[in-house]
Amino acid sequence: xxxxxxxxxxxxxxxxxxxxxxxxxxxxxxxxxxxxxxxxxxxxxxxxxxxxxxxxxxxxxxxxxxxxxxxxxxxxxxxxxxxxxxxxxxxxxxxxxxxxxxxxxxxxxxxxxxxxxxxxxxxxxxxxxxxxxxxxxxxxxxxxxxxxxxxxxxxxxxxxxxxxxxxxxxxxxxxxxxxxxxxxxxxxxxxxxxxxxxxxxxxxxxxxxxxxxxxxxxxxxxxxxxxxxxxxxxxxxxxxxxxxxxxxxxxxxxxxxxxxxxxxxxxxxxxxxxxxxxxxxxxxx
Numbered sequence: 595x596x597x598x599x600x601x602x603x604x605x606x607x608x609x610x611x612x613x614x615x616x617x618x619x620x621x622x623x624x625x626x627x628x629x630x631x632x633x634x635x636x637x638x639x640x641x642x643x644x645x646x647x648x649x650x651x652x653x654x655x656x657x658x659x660x661x662x663x664x665x666x667x668x669x670x671x672x673x674x675x676x677x678x679x680x681x682x683x684x685x686x687x688x689x690x691x692x693x694x695x696x697x698x699x700x701x702x703x704x705x706x707x708x709x710x711x712x713x714x715x716x717x718x719x720x721x722x723x724x725x726x727x728x729x730x731x732x733x734x735x736x737x738x739x740x741x742x743x744x745x746x747x748x749x750x751x752x753x754x755x756x757x758x759x760x761x762x763x764x765x766x767x768x769x770x771x772x773x774x775x776x777x778x779x780x781x782x783x784x785x786x787x788x789x790x791x792x793x794x795x796x797x798x799x800x801x802x803x804x805x806x807x808x809x810x811x812x813x814x815x816x817x818x819x820x821x822x823x824x825x826x827x828x829x830x831x832x833x834x835x836x837x838x839x840x841x842x843x844x845x846x847x848x849x850x851x852x853x854x855x856x857x858x859x860x861x862x863x864x865x866x867x868x869x870x871x872x873x874x875x876x877x878x879x
Contacts, residue, residue: 635693635758637685638748648741651734655742658735659683659692661801662724666735671725671859673794673802673811679723679819681832684746687758689832692743694759697752707870712740722817725859762831766823767844776852779845783834784853792856804835808856815878816861819854822876826850854878 643649658665659676660683681689699712710718716739717728729736750756781790787804788794794806806812818824830846832838841849855878864879 633750633754633756635687635691635756637693637746642748643745651738651741652745654738656683658739659742661799663801664799666729669720669726669729672813674724674805674813675801678805688762690761691759692746694747694750694756696744696747697750697754704872705867712743722861723813723819725814762827764827764830764843767847771847771851773851773855776848779849780852783841784849792853807853808858810859812858814859814861816864820878821874822850822854825854
């Protein structure tokens, strides 16, 4: 075959390949909730956990995530688990999943007005949501949590958006929330699980079946769930457990206005939050 014939053959082959590629791309629509380039959220199978020490670290991280009182008790002051907010072990879409988190840090965080690593973000949760103290960065426990986040993000390209990451948000009602009405709703809709006194329902091995929503064993004033909009959105979209969306937005806001105003541990370091401005209007301090 002469050079011209060879070039013609390559051109035809490339044209056929590109045509097939674009037909396949057009035939695969993106998920309805995904933006351009978004990756569909899914948890990896347990069978993909690596063998050896790395797999041991992944499993340790998962155990800590689901029962920190049993694995890192010296570093937690609250009777919550990470899974109480990051549902199903951090694997549920729009339930604060860890899937995809591995590839988005370091990131700028307005609350601290600094660039934070994933270790910083995890320790932020330990100090606020868990009302505890930070894990040592070189500890097996921190490395285990990092390994767990890494494994959950298997197959997600670094920096990619993941459809279903974060939490769903609802639009606040026009009327101001009514904590008195929220207290009455709480007694009917929430107290059976979280207790009339907000102290939650304890289970085995120090883990709570349903977490405390206020009081000394709950998250402190610096936690994200102490913010009205965050708490109300979580209540409306995820609560009661297994019946998310059954409460109206107004009911969810009234319930959140009640329990976020009940006594809880303070967070002394909150005075340093949002040092460059931009504090959300629903921040409780």
